[in-house]
Amino acid sequence: MSTEAAKEPSMLMQKEMIARNYEAITSKHETGRKVSSTFVPGNLNELLMCFDIVNNLPEINAIQAGMRKASGGYIMEAEKSGHSEDVCTYVKADIGQMSKGNIAPNGKPYPDPDVLMLSYTGCYTFMKWFELLREQYKCPTLMLHVPYEGDGHSTKNMRDYIVKQLKEVVIPGLEEVSGVKFDIDRLRGYLKNSAKAEDDLVWCLEQGKHKPSPIDAYFGGVYYIGPIFTAFRGTEDAVKYYEMLRAEVQGRIDRKEGPLTPEGTSFNDQKYRLVVEGPPNWTHFREFWKMFYDEGAVVVASSYTKVGGMYDLGFRHDPDNPLESLADYCLGCYTNRNLPTRVDILAKYVEEYEADGLLINSIKSCNSFSAGQLMIMKEVERRTGKPGAFIETDLVDPRYFSAANVKNRLESYFQMIEQKRRGGGSKTVAA
């Protein structure tokens, strides 16, 4: 990020982990390690670790570029080379970055990946994205097709299909790329770590039920999920990170404190509690966040913190059923759930976290999230009786962030909640 935000120890640790991973990626020619590019939802980090492969996530790189305010230029670059204005800006940020030297946040060039691990979970665009990258890098591409839970649940056929692909496509492919033989016990070991970290993550996210909430499950949440959704699930580091995070959250609960804002103050005066659906905007992340805490709005639960796995619904990676649990993990990511299920989840959050309502940040780029969100809002409003609100931004395209527009809607929403709260008493309105 451009300006330094106030940091807690867990944040510093995460920062250091990320830096180390970028170092591992960009120094692959020196270390001889292989690099795989892959996606957040349904990623197979533990499996990749079994082959000593370093994990690079273009989505995360796009976010980084967004936060560094570089994405706008990358997107323009991609559009100039023939990409449409209409399509997902993560893809364009990634493609544009390549033609602009492909420099990682640590200032070194990204090396070409040795394998594209295409986990096609929850988003159609992933498939096109890696087809595009494949043209560029001409490297092996391993496709793991994860069927969509269209009827609201997974079936045995889906699970078998995924496990079969793991056994017959993904694992042999990774063996070939890395030259390392697959050892299922190694995988079991990593999965054990995963499950442990997952327990702590779930605990932290659930503390949003406190008043004041010791966490911000959206703006803070994107940091909390960092390690587990990316290159660190399965590592000892991740286990440690979540222990640390848990202790910090516990501390805030004990002190009856809210989360830390980027300005370093505790956000204790929480007037509105929100559930948020949809990813955040990255190009104006700080400004966007400020619009919330300035008005006293804290996010107590969000769906974005579930894109890389819905651990709060009980799923854990399972060392006893390694491949099957990987399959279940892929199937269960948030955007791989059908709309009725998403409504159930969000309505449940509004109720269990005693929120004032559901706010949807609808992202232009992302059909997977966005197509249908208005229906989601209607349904959640109907079920919970709490008002919803709808704002529109984009992930990493600065052109689609209109601060005045977003602020206008947020303010109207907060004032409406406020007015409604007081409404009961002030029947004195002159007619």
Add this chain to the structure above:
Amino acid sequence: MAVADIVKRCQDMYEDLNFTYAREWKAAKAGRKVVGFLPVYAPMEMIHAAGCLPLGIFGGGDQMEVIHGDAYYQSYICRIPRSTIELGVTGRVDFVDGMIFPFVCDVIRNLSGIWKMMFPNVWSKFFDTPQNFDPSIGGDYYAVELQELREGLEQLTGRKITDDDIRRSISLYNENRRLVREVYAFRAKEPWKAPTSEVYVLMRAGLMMDVEEHNQLLKDYMAAAAAEDRPKRDNVRIAIYGSFCEQPPLNLIKSIEMAGCYVVEDDYSLVNRFITEDVPVDGDPVRNLAMSFITHSVETSCKYVPKLGEKGKYHVAQVKQCGAEGVIYATPSFCDPALLDRPMICSALTEAKIPYISFKYAENSGQMQPIREQAGTFADSIKLWS
């Protein structure tokens, strides 16, 4: 029948947003069911074998006023899901007993969920075909999915679907696909005799009527069109890609033809051309359907291309085969699959030295002037200099 009569009949059906044909078909016999499906592919044999009428629902076109549909979609999402919702909300498809939402993209995928919430009493299915094309992986998976579809349909209709039922349907649809291929070949050979504005409605109507009836209609059309004396114009031959899902308004197709282009190949509403060869009739019919999909289906933006370097090869081969002089890559606005594919397909075309242009449309586009200008310049450029 004369060409004009056949075309009129088809066009009336195509424009009929109340689906009178399907309503009457259903009413004609007690217990009949209609199963709707969206672009871009549905195993119609299975629906047919269940005794149901497969009904292609391809948006609302440019004649429908969308009010409630827009309430469900942001401005940056294509048109087809909104007009489909409008069809639903306004009761125009209230007689449809089941809906199949194919694997096209995330928009259609999420639409399937909206449908479930809006119309809880309609049997609906998101139909996820495999993106792994290994017979023993994707094939096995797909066979089970088809089997589940079969069971779903059995529950819907309350009657068993036997293997022989499916085999009978397969042969009818094999004939349908064969005739469709013949019409396309006829048009590619003598495009002035089979303008695309006619062929298009002929195909669209076919996705809304009984397959045997359509088979007859296809034969009639070819006979009538061959007999008709139509002048050959100084037009160029082009292929259209990118329009597989949300369909362009008929006026757009006419505008392209008016601007001096003969369309000799296209990917409009692919359904009846999705499987490119006859499905074997003998043996396990479910397995046969699955294998045909795995091994003999078109390449289009919603299917993964497993091999490096294969992207766009299919299109180049098609263009060569039908003798097109150029390609118009016309996509619906905000159509991610087509738009993300565009750079890859177009670079394959460039490599093969096939000229192309690209533009976007919406099913309700009203302004044709820019379309005429672009298609016209394209035609000019081929005419004047190649």
Add this chain to the structure above:
Amino acid sequence: MSAIITAGIDIGSGCVKGVLFRVDGDKQEWLAKFTSRIRNRDPFQLAQEGFDDMLKEAGITASDVAYVASTGDAENLKFSTGHFYSMTTHGRGAIFLDPEARSVLDIGALNGRAIKVDEGGKVLSYKMTSQCASGSGQFLENIARYLGIAQDEIGTLSTKADNPEKVSSICAVLAETDVINMVSRGITASNILKGIHVSMAVRLAKLLKSIGANDGVVLMTGGLALDAGLLAALNEAAEQEKVNLVAKNHPDSIYAGAIGAALWGAFRHEKLARLGQAA
């Protein structure tokens, strides 16, 4: 092959343009021209009037003209012999005006078009801007009016900008509000206009790049061709992008479409004559 006279008529959304040429093999002589702004009048009527004026000026009658070629929105022009689409004609017209040109930017009232041509005016590739055109001539015109600036002052003012203010909105309506906000923040007209020019230039540069026009002279045609501010912004954009493009204009740029039509008309006439089916 004797000399023939051809006419080109270009009906746009803002103006009607026409030219009259005598063509003798490779020799082309420009006989007459006219423009008239449409301003709610019937463009076909204006075309007829302009055509008649040209004939008078050249001292000939309609029957002396071998081929009347229409372009632009003139497919339905009654007295035309044939129609060419606008990108075909702008390409040819540009080469006539500046033989060095290898690409053309035609910026009209509503759409922008980028055309890549070879030395004979043959169109190699092209693209049009689509909807949501805050960079259209119409938009600039509205803003200028709002700022109280005459059309021909826009360019000069824009080149005087010291700190251009970016217009971020994609939509012209919202961009209008952006501009109003700028005025209220005390931003000068120069900086506002330049800001608009810059954002237009960026879009146009994108358009050029997408048709593969990466070097050589870009000739601006159409209504905004003579806007010095846009020209400067384009050249700056090219420099920033490190592409070897030089944007230029020509005093007669606005006639490019009509010229191209007249010349292709001559070409076509000759071809038809050769085939013995003179039109």
Add this chain to the structure above:
Amino acid sequence: MRCFIGIDLGSTTTKAVVMDENTQVLGRGITNSRSNYDTAAAVSKQEALIDTRLTLFRRALGGVPEVAGKIDEIISDLERNFRHVQFLEQLGDLEETCVKNIKGPRFAGKEKGVQETLAEVFKRLRAGSDQLFAVGGKRKSDFFRDLAGSDFMTVGEAVCKDAGLGFDMILNVYDKSIIEVENRPPSGDMEGKFIRALEKGQMANNLIAKPVQDALAIPLEETYVVGTGYGRVRLPFPKEHIRSEILCHGLGAHMMYPETRTVLDIGGQDTKGIQVDPVGIVENFQMNDRCAAGCGRYLGYIADEMNMGLHELGPLAMNSTKQVRINSTCTVFAGAELRDRLALGEKREDILAGLHRAIILRAMSILSRAGGVKDQFTFTGGVAKNEAAVRELRKLIKENYGDVQININPDSIYTGALGGATFAVRAVVN
């Protein structure tokens, strides 16, 4: 007396409402929003205070038995004359400014001719103004820019032709100057102008002078001002004086029609659907997204394209016999669409009818998004003045939501400001 003021700074127009402490409306004022928001707010407030004076006059005259039954006539006479005085004052300012603006290379050597032409133009404009403000005179708009502008074009073009001078030059001076004049709030001295208006009038001066002067003497104290609307963040008000326009529209509609449950507001750049509860509290709302398609500005573009006043669009569309279907409501391409259709031989009124329907269809979608239409339904905002739009809305509401009572108030454009003023009263009185 204590005055409570709501100011709604819209993207097209700025509206102000003055209320007394019993939430009785005293006055309304409107002006076009311009580049300077402070000025727009100041002008609209001034206009509302002028209107307040008129209300006070009316009250005062109520006590004069001799004028019973003639009060309306007197007040409108007074107002007309007041407007005329104000118009002449601004015209004078415009002329002065124009003369000042004759400079720069394009005028080199022609200054004198231009100046003389201008003098002639303004002379004619002044003369024409008598008719403009005569009893029953029809004015195209209430705004100086529109009034002066349209006449300037016709008169100017004629004068230039006679003088053999290019009209472009005069137009250029005008364009520059009108902005300056607009951004100068008209001079205060309301009292003086009223006195002059009084003198101009044909009414029995002696009878009404006294009560009018008494009413003029009542001090108008700005007790509390609430700002709302699109440009509210730019108002130099402390935060607690700013309210979201959604809440203000909801409350404003409730004040006019307490039984209102659904409100539709179509303004210049946004369309809002609002649901309110029985006490005027907003329950839900939706706005158009970032695309401004189908908002009021759309009609503005069309009017420009057709060279007509906004007032005239509706009536023309009402003449349509066969509606043309228009699918795109993109504001920018509205003009192109119009030309396209005209070229296809469609009639202007039929196309216009189609365009109006297109706008209302969009509004219907936003209403649907906001949860549909409940009884009673209130339509507010500038577009509510347009009868063709209203006709389509009535049709579509009936088709989609059945028999719902539809409220449209002639003062509906002030709804937001009315809500704001109510909030102002509440802030002090409750």
